[in-house]
Amino acid sequence: MSAIAAQAHAAPAAFDVARVRADFPLLARSVHGKPLVYLDNANTSQKPASVIATVDEHYRRHNANVSRAVHQLGEEATLAYEGARDKLARFVNAPRDELVLTSGTTQAINLVAYSYALPRLGPGDAILTTLMEHHANIVPWQLVAQRSGASVKFAPINERGELIVERYLEMLTPEVKLACVAHVSNVLGTVNPVREIARECARRGIPLLVDGSQAVPHRPVDVQALGCDFYAFTGHKMLGPTGTGALWARRSHLEAMPPFFGGGEMIRQVRVDGTTFADPPHKFEAGTPNIAGFVGLGAAVDYYETLDLDAIHAWEQQLLAHATARLRELPGLRLIGEAAEKEPVISFLLEGAQATDLATLLDLEGVAVRSGHHCAHPLMQHFGVPATLRASLAFYNTMEEVDAFVAALLKVRKLLL
Numbered sequence: 001m002s003a004i005a006a007q008a009h010a011a012p013a014a015f016d017v018a019r020v021r022a023d024f025p026l027l028a029r030s031v032h033g034k035p036l037v038y039l040d041n042a043n044t045s046q047k048p049a050s051v052i053a054t055v056d057e058h059y060r061r062h063n064a065n066v067s068r069a070v071h072q073l074g075e076e077a078t079l080a081y082e083g084a085r086d087k088l089a090r091f092v093n094a095p096r097d098e099l100v101l102t103s104g105t106t107q108a109i110n111l112v113a114y115s116y117a118l119p120r121l122g123p124g125d126a127i128l129t130t131l132m133e134h135h136a137n138i139v140p141w142q143l144v145a146q147r148s149g150a151s152v153k154f155a156p157i158n159e160r161g162e163l164i165v166e167r168y169l170e171m172l173t174p175e176v177k178l179a180c181v182a183h184v185s186n187v188l189g190t191v192n193p194v195r196e197i198a199r200e201c202a203r204r205g206i207p208l209l210v211d212g213s214q215a216v217p218h219r220p221v222d223v224q225a226l227g228c229d230f231y232a233f234t235g236h237k238m239l240g241p242t243g244t245g246a247l248w249a250r251r252s253h254l255e256a257m258p259p260f261f262g263g264g265e266m267i268r269q270v271r272v273d274g275t276t277f278a279d280p281p282h283k284f285e286a287g288t289p290n291i292a293g294f295v296g297l298g299a300a301v302d303y304y305e306t307l308d309l310d311a312i313h314a315w316e317q318q319l320l321a322h323a324t325a326r327l328r329e330l331p332g333l334r335l336i337g338e339a340a341e342k343e344p345v346i347s348f349l350l351e352g353a354q355a356t357d358l359a360t361l362l363d364l365e366g367v368a369v370r371s372g373h374h375c376a377h378p379l380m381q382h383f384g385v386p387a388t389l390r391a392s393l394a395f396y397n398t399m400e401e402v403d404a405f406v407a408a409l410l411k412v413r414k415l416l417l
Contacts, residue, residue, distance in 0.1 A: 015311040021396050023048040023303070034366025037401045037408075042186050042214060042345050042392035043370055044236045047300070051239060054299035058292045066291055067265055081291050084298030085281075088246055091301045092212075092231070093222040098254060100247040100281040101294060105213045106136040108232035108247035111284060112209055113140035115257040116230075116249075117178050123149035128171055128206075129180040130155045130163055131382050132188060135375040137180050137211045150177070157382065161188035161337030169200050179208045183215035187374045187390065188337030189320070189345030191215075198227035207253070213237055217394070218316060218343045220309050223248045239304070240297035243290045254280035261286035312395040319393045319402060320344040326406045330413075336388050344393035347374075350409075353416045355387040361412035367405050 021027050024046045029036050038046060058080065064073035066081045089096040102108045117127065127141040131154050141152045153176070155168040163181070172179060179201050184191050194210055201208040207229035215221055217238040223231045230253070235244030249257075259266055259277055263286035268276040277283040323346055327333055332351030350358060359371035370390040373380045380386060391405060 015308065015315045015395075017315065017396065017398055020307070021398070023050070024396055025049055025052070027396060031366045031368070032364050034364075035404075037367045037404050039391040039393060039397065039401070039405060040368045040370050041217075041394040041397075042237070042374075042390065044242070045217060045239050045394055046396070047239055047241070047296075048303050050303050051241070051296045051299045055241060055292050055296040058295045062295075063292070065288055077291055080295045080298070081289065084294040084301075087298045087301040091221075091304070092216065092233070092246075092248060093224055094231075094248045095251070097279070097281060098248055098251050100249065100254070100284045101289060102232075102245045102247055103243050103290065104234040104236070104245035105134075105211055105232040108230075108245060109136050109209065109211065110140045111247055111260045112178075112230050112232075112249070113144045115260045115284070116207075116253060117141070118144040118148060119258070120177055121145070121148035121150040124175055125150040125177045126153050126173075126175045127151075127178050127180065128153045128155060128168070128176045130168065130182070131157050131378050132161065132163065132185045132190060132376070133180070133182055133378070134186050134211060134213070135377070137182060137209075138378065141178075141180065154378065157190075157379075160339055161185070161190050162339045163190070163192050165193060165196065168197065172201060172204050172206055174204075176204075176206055179206050180211070181208070182211045182213075183221075184212075184218065184343045184345075185337070185376075185379075186214050186345065187347050187376045187379055187388065188339060189214075189342035189347075189392075190337060190339040191341040191343060194226050194228060201229075202227060214343060214345070219313055229253060235293070235297040235300070238297075239300035241290070241293040244293040244297045247284075251280065254284075257284075259283050259286070263287045307395075316344045316393060316395055319397055319399065320346070322399055323391065323393065323402045323405075326402060327409075330406070330409065336383055336385070345390065346392070347388040347390045349385060349388055350413055353413060355389045357416055358389050358409070358412060361415060362405075362408055365408035365411065367408045369405075 026046050062076040064077040066078040089099045145152050156164050181192050183194050198208050209230040210228045212231050212233040216233045229250050231248045236242040266283045266286040268278050334349045336347040355371040372387050
């Protein structure tokens with residue numbers, strides 16, 4: 001084991017990973033007769049028992065629709081649902097009336113694409129994004145560009161997987177009506193300088209949207225301090241249930257944006273000659289929401305707030321350093337993305353082995369990793385590869401799991417080569 005890897009074994013004194021792991025029931029199971037090593041956290045996180053119990057209790061004791069009934073169950077469900085909005089708003093330091101509850105980042109970005117961008121775009125206009133984006137921060141812009149006659153521009157990255165910030169800023173030309181960037185890359189783990197980008201966008205009068213899906217689970221996020229205009233994030237990557245997430249947007253934008261979906265709960269009054277809409281954020285929340293999911297997401301925020309977020313970040317950085325050092329010891333391994341500032345996401349390839357074959361065999365050893373293009377085709381094309389293997393860590397992972405992963409990787413590599 002290298003000196004760097006050995007040094008990484010020392011956990012911060014303030015963080016007790018064994019105690020935390022006891023809160024996550026699924027981590028105790030076996031797969032194919034082997035102890036589970038779950039390293040697919042960028043895809044979805046595991047859920048603490050408190051979140052599972054909260055969702056269960058909601059259905060057992062409080063299940064009713066929200067905002068539509070004066071009976072006791074309806075009031076309880078509404079209080080819990082709106083309470084989740086309050087918790088999420090506090091978690092990212094947003095005013096509650098600027099936080100739209102969505103099914104996740106994809107819906108949040110589509111809301112901005114169709115409600116904010118499309119009415120403002122025309123021939124000759126442009127949207128700026130980057131080559132490292134998830135498809136959710138590319139495809140909606142291509143769709144509205146096709147409808148409006150606008151174009152989508154892609155800022156380049158370097159071979160370390162870092163955004164070339166100077167080039168991004170140079171591309172903020174007058175025809176750009178909206179700029180977009182990932183806070184953290186889901187493939188590379190690269191942390192982008194969002195505050196700097198937001199400051200330069202503001203100087204040019206260009207709104208900035210940030211995809212925060214991979215940032216919120218790993219670092220404290222203050223949307224007001226970042227200085228962006230829109231910030232989207234996903235609940236199931238931050239210990240919450242699937243089908244949950246949020247869009248924060250400046251109040252002035254929300255007030256100027258027309259509704260994206262129409263139906264119940266987003267109206268003030270409906271007449272045969274027209275409709276008046278509810279105030280933001282509710283005018284963007286048509287239909288029955290994922291009530292139990294958001295109640296569970298509120299419990300996920302409660303769980304985070306029992307932990308020291310700085311200690312979490314420090315532990316994850318040690319996991320990242322240890323995993324990176326151990327992987328570098330493997331012959332024929334190519335790391336994809338070696339940015340100076342990263343969150344605990346590692347993409348790589350092994351010479352002579354297909355990523356999907358490796359992932360399939362690793363599963364038989366109890367190790368869950370991701371293989372494929374990770375919804376980032378332009379990024380794969382930049383690096384000249386069809387797919388990568390991705391190991392993504394969370395604060396409940398251990399150094400021993402990293403070592404087990406590397407041992408399994410060495411074992412299955414011998415079977416393929």
